[in-house]
């Protein structure tokens with residue numbers, strides 16, 4: 749088990765089906781068919797049943813920055829436990845360092861503009877979000893469905909856009925090699941043009957979550 753995700757990149761690289769998105773700028777990986785379709789469908793049901801407007805830390809005055817909906821998934825749900833155990837098998841990151849899994853839902857026209865998942869170390873919301881568990885380390889995100897049009901995830905710095913695909917996982921290290929936040933992880937959940945987009949997001953911290 750890796751305590752803080754430090755050697756996660758090594759573990760992921762050694763996992764044959766994991767594809768490395770080659771870049772000197774960030775550690776980014778992709779894994780197709782990470783989740784079976786019935787599990788994707790169940791997670792979509794759970795997201796649909798219990799969603800609220802998404803929020804952002806360090807409000808920036810743009811009310812249209814993140815227009816999607818978010819679901820705080822119940823950790824006692826069998827589907828969520830199945831997902832958690834698959835994540836652990838893949839990454840070996842101690843689940844104690846994980847935030848509860850969230851679901852995100854985007855209707856047509858909704859998006860999450862270019863952002864990073866780490867918290868600004870000098871931002872107004874640092875204390876609120878990071879006092880106990882510290883900074884975010886890794887992001888794991890899984891697309892739960894194919895989107896009819898739009899809804900890709902654009903990593904602008906490396907000029908790479910990933911298309912949603914049911915069951916496909918993306919994961920990246922939000923830190924540079926020296927441990928500081930990596931601004932090259934900037935990414936944009938682009939507007940859905942047709943259909944609905946569902947993803948789950950799982951973030952890990954430097955210290956135990958609870």
Ligand SMILES: O=C(O)CCC(=O)C(=O)O
Nearest residue numbers: 860900901936937947949
């Ligand atoms: O929906 C996406 O493609 C990206 C989601 C995301 O970046 C986030 O929830 O932090």
Ligand SMILES: [Fe+2]
Nearest residue numbers: 863864865935
């Ligand atoms: Fe993000």
